[in-house]
Amino acid sequence: MSFKNKVIYQIYPKSFQDSNGDGWGDIQGIISRLDxxxxxxxxxxxxxxxxxxxxxxxxYDVANYREIDPRYGTMADFESLIKEANRRDMTIMLDMxxxxxxxxxxxxxxxxxxxxxxxxxxxxxDGSPDKPITNWQSKFGGPAWQYVPSINKWYLHLYDVTQADxxxxxxxxxxxxxxxxxxxxxxxxxxxxxxxxxxxxxANVEEDDPNLFDGRQFYTDGPHVHEYxxxxxxxxxxxxxxxxxxxEMSSTSIENCVKYAxxxxxxxxxxxxFHHLKVDYHxxxxxxxxxxxxxxxxxxxxxxxxxxxxxxxxxxxFLNNHDQPRSVSRFGDDQVYRKESATMLATIMHLxxxxxxxxxxxxxxxxxxxxxxxxxxxxxxxxNYFSIMKEEGKKEEEIxxxxxxxxxxxxxTPMQWTREENAGFTSGKPWLKVNANYNEIxxxxxxxxxxxxxxxxxxxxxxxKKMPLIQDGIYEPLYENHPSLxxxxxxxKDEEIIVLANFYKENIHLDEAFDGYRMLLxxxxxxxxxxxxxxxxxxxxxxx
Ligand code: GLC
Numbered sequence: 269m270s271f272k273n274k275v276i277y278q279i280y281p282k283s284f285q286d287s288n289g290d291g292w293g294d295i296q297g298i299i300s301r302l303d304x305x306x307x308x309x310x311x312x313x314x315x316x317x318x319x320x321x322x323x324x325x326x327x328y329d330v331a332n333y334r335e336i337d338p339r340y341g342t343m344a345d346f347e348s349l350i351k352e353a354n355r356r357d358m359t360i361m362l363d364m365x366x367x368x369x370x371x372x373x374x375x376x377x378x379x380x381x382x383x384x385x386x387x388x389x390x391x392x393x394d395g396s397p398d399k400p401i402t403n404w405q406s407k408f409g410g411p412a413w414q415y416v417p418s419i420n421k422w423y424l425h426l427y428d429v430t431q432a433d434x435x436x437x438x439x440x441x442x443x444x445x446x447x448x449x450x451x452x453x454x455x456x457x458x459x460x461x462x463x464x465x466x467x468x469x470x471a472n473v474e475e476d477d478p479n480l481f482d483g484r485q486f487y488t489d490g491p492h493v494h495e496y497x498x499x500x501x502x503x504x505x506x507x508x509x510x511x512x513x514x515x516e517m518s519s520t521s522i523e524n525c526v527k528y529a530x531x532x533x534x535x536x537x538x539x540x541x542f543h544h545l546k547v548d549y550h551x552x553x554x555x556x557x558x559x560x561x562x563x564x565x566x567x568x569x570x571x572x573x574x575x576x577x578x579x580x581x582x583x584x585x586f587l588n589n590h591d592q593p594r595s596v597s598r599f600g601d602d603q604v605y606r607k608e609s610a611t612m613l614a615t616i617m618h619l620x621x622x623x624x625x626x627x628x629x630x631x632x633x634x635x636x637x638x639x640x641x642x643x644x645x646x647x648x649x650x651x652n653y654f655s656i657m658k659e660e661g662k663k664e665e666e667i668x669x670x671x672x673x674x675x676x677x678x679x680x681t682p683m684q685w686t687r688e689e690n691a692g693f694t695s696g697k698p699w700l701k702v703n704a705n706y707n708e709i710x711x712x713x714x715x716x717x718x719x720x721x722x723x724x725x726x727x728x729x730x731x732x733k734k735m736p737l738i739q740d741g742i743y744e745p746l747y748e749n750h751p752s753l754x755x756x757x758x759x760x761k762d763e764e765i766i767v768l769a770n771f772y773k774e775n776i777h778l779d780e781a782f783d784g785y786r787m788l789l790x791x792x793x794x795x796x797x798x799x800x801x802x803x804x805x806x807x808x809x810x811x812x
Contacts, residue, residue: 271512271537271582271623272739275729276361276459277310278627280590281318281340282326283682286694293682293693295341299352304711306356308631308722309729312459312512313353314361316590318346322372324430325408325648326590326680327363328463329370333448350456361459361512362452366445367467368431376432382419389441390432391424391473403476404483409652412483424473426464426487428648436468436496449504459512460505462536466517466524469493489517489524497528497535506534512623513537514584522575530581538582538623544568545592548673555653555670560599562771566754570745573621573756577743583622587613588630593678597636600804601773606633608804611724611791615806616754616769618728621743628683631725632714636678637703640668646700650675684710724791731789737763752776753801764811770801785809 285297317327318340336343350360379386393401400413401422413422414429424433434441469490477483505511513536529539547565550556576583587595596602600609610633618624657667684706685692691706714722732738741758754769770776778799787797789808797807
């Protein structure tokens with residue numbers, strides 16, 4: 269399996285590095301930072317969408333799948349990015365947004381002009397203008413159906429009103445998507461991330477959700493999803509075994525993920541699942557805060573590790589991405605113990621069974637943005653929910669407390685390179701404000717310190733490369749009922765490591781001495797394991 273020893277780095281191109289002073293990250297900017305990524309030691313770069321888009325949802329509203337949005341550069345720039353990355357033994361993974369297109373896409377525009385062929389690419393339904401086809405809700409708030417007076421029809425959009433869902437039951441749509449994947453394969457792209465791909469097969473778009481929920485039971489892991497993925501695999505990336513694929517799976521199950529990412533399934537290499545990132549949702553609602561439910565977090569991570577392992581399937585490992593708040597702010601302490609908690613969280617992820625993903629800035633311990641003015645928020649979801657929460661009667665103070673924890677903009681602030689103005693991201697005005705803490709938290713500082721978070725990430729990446737045990741070992745949870753310790757063992761033949769992570773500030777004392785083991789890695793530079801774990805301390809022991 270070509271992906272077991274790899275580490276993947278996610279670049280949010282809009283916020284990574286601007287090269288021309290327009291405040292917007294671009295491809296030349298990425299090229300200028302490839303040496304940094306090489307030095308970090310990652311193998312593959314996943315780039316969020318850079319294709320032509322009105323940017324209502326930051327590129328996840330695609331208007332043309334084969335054209336680079338000029339704000340990022342040109343196709344020639346992209347080709348040189350592939351070449352320059354390959355020259356440094358790194359590959360490029362692109363984001364394929366196939367559940368929906370922008371309403372500015374030619375297909376949708378032709379559908380609006382009445383072309384039946386293109387109406388069948390989407391879910392258009394006749395209905396009366398005052399009553400949506402079903403009670404389904406958009407994931408960004410409000411109804412999931414939009415009425416178009418000029419043709420007297422409604423169309424389905426599970427996300428923003430400008431993101432119309434594609435009808436995968438139409439073989440033409442499936443053929444178009446396979447064609448697009450092949451187009452990028454021909455350019456030398458060696459990885460694909462498929463956006464919300466477990467939503468592509470809808471059971472019945474005309475049925476109301478009887479539970480008055482958002483309708484997800486009708487389209488999550490839908491009736492033909494496995495068949496459609498096998499077909500896409502066969503008609504595109506499956507032809508090249510060196511290609512790595514990952515599917516983003518919304519509200520999925522282990523049972524389905526075993527099918528998506530089973531070694532013999534001929535669907536995808538691995539999956540992103542999100543249950544472990546909802547353990548601080550009150551009543552399972554993103555916009556209601558609660559403390560992290562640590563026992564639940566442990567049990568979810570453990571059951572996904574074991575469930576996938578027992579069925580020969582593969583997880584993507586991550587706590588951060590462009591849709592999630594920063595993990596150090598969420599699960600750690602982003603003030604006093606920022607370094608300890610960032611490195612502890614990285615350790616538990618990188619040493620699990622699966623392929624680790626690093627989201628830009630995570631490797632230097634970037635934190636949430638803590639914006640407290642609505643004008644500072646750009647994300648469509650955050651802005652929609654700001655209005656929704658206001659209508660519900662919440663006070664602004666309370667709404668900001670929620671956005672500061674939950675907004676996707678927390679992850680999207682520009683990469684912090686230096687102490688210069690705008691953190692060295694741009695010489696112009698950044699499209700989203702830079703986090704105010706860039707003076708202390710930036711690549712330049714981290715690089716000068718051999719005990720930095722960055723240096724620790726490099727060590728973790730090298731360990732995976734060196735140790736087949738980390739790539740292939742069996743996962744076994746330890747101390748499952750301990751209230752503040754996250755622990756597990758990895759085993760391969762006679763080799764063994766034990767990971768002991770204190771998830772909190774309070775010290776932990778362990779009775780077990782682990783005789784016959786020595787310290788392999790410590791995030792507090794401890795040389796000998798002494799049965800004590802300080803605040804957010806992690807100890808990795810290896811059997812002698
Ligand atoms: C995925 C993307 C997210 C986007 C959504 C709709 O969840 O990661 O950024 O808004 O799909 O495309």
